[in-house]
Amino acid sequence: MAAERGFTGLVKLIIDQSRTSPSYNGLMGRTALHAAVLCNDEAMTNKILEWKPDLTKEVDKNGWSPLHYAAERGCDLKIVELLLNKSEKSVPYLRSKDGKKTALHIAYFHHHTEIVEKILSHSPGCREQVDDKGNNIFHFAMMKKGDDDFKPSNYVNKWLDSRGLLNEKNAQGNTPIHLLSLNQISDSWFVWNEKVDKKAYNNQDLTAYDIILRADISEKKENIQVAFEYVMTESHSSVREKETKRRERKKERKEYISQLQKQGETHLIVSALITTVTFAAGFTLPGGYKEDDGQAILSKKAAFRAFVVTDTIAMVSSLCAVLLHFFMTMRQRGEYLEKHLLWAFNLTMVGMGAMAIAFATGSYAVLPHSSGLSFLTCILCSCFFLSIAVEYCLFWRGTISEFIIKIIHKILLASERKEKKMQTRR
Incomplete structure (x- = not known):
């Protein structure tokens, strides 16, 4: 104790x-x-x-x-x-x-x-x-992920300068360099070591180079792949061409991410503006408030209720879009930015359309119904909403058309099944 x-x-x-x-x-x-x-x-x-x-x-x-x-x-x-x-x-x-x-x-x-x-x-x-799975000390050195400062080549010293240890297979047939590819440990010096057998096959008939080619795309994968290609039998000129193309792809990817971030900043301004306007409209209700209990004067009108619902939809959807844009600032992956930007765009479009309806219903609630001004306001807002809907449909024309075709196909299949059942009953 x-x-x-x-x-x-x-x-x-x-x-x-x-x-x-x-x-x-x-x-x-x-x-x-x-x-x-x-x-x-x-x-x-x-x-x-x-x-x-x-x-x-x-x-x-x-x-x-x-x-x-x-x-x-x-x-x-x-x-x-x-x-x-x-x-x-x-x-x-x-x-x-x-x-x-x-x-x-x-x-x-x-x-x-x-x-x-x-x-x-x-x-x-x-x-x-070795352990019970046949892993020697070099296998263990390749097992831990996330240690970017670690270099297995530092262990190739007077105590471990042995071809047998460097190329020994475990129970799965993996040599240490197979685990280097599996765990994406970036160490070019270990790959370039002449005593390391890059052509060794594991029990799945895969070399370490095959494993790194099948790995998910990442910066470490590209570095390890380039290191392998430098020591393969292909000419150095082809390796240089691949390296040049890799750098060009990396540059294009950075430019694409930068473009997505700029688009996100523009969309964020629109979403924040909709949130601000709809939030303010929720506290400055059309028609005002009663002096005795503070409730809205026009609370019993259908147009006023439609105004409250659509204004709330506009504020919540635009606020969600602002939240997505905020999350986008903490990530750098292109796939993540694309997905969040698309969802934020959809929510902003919903908020914009709901804001137009809220303005039309709010104006209709406070203006005299007999005057042409209330109908003109509704018509103009309806035109704006329809233009948004048309543009949105054109933006999603492929997806929407496919969705409609699937629905029609399902309806036809259902009708055919009903007819077959009726025939069998007869």
């Missing part, structure tokens, strides 16, 4: 003052040395090792030794040195129950380079060990 909570002085007191050997086992089968390593406490670790150095080979219920946890947590190098120097030679070779992983495997997976160097300098033979 003292070791788990980092009470170094209390740990020393218990060890020095106890007449009999105190218990060192805790929850999950961990010892006091496990706890000291998890606290990353060098003084406590040293004291426990002076007391019982054999604790380095004690494992918890998962088969993890203190060295496993030091490799996972990236503990201080002095703690790793203490665990290695005061342990038996077999400790770096201990394998966990969950996957048969050594401390070196774990250090490679988490990219703790200095700990890897320490373990290899102490026990270089453990580099040959």
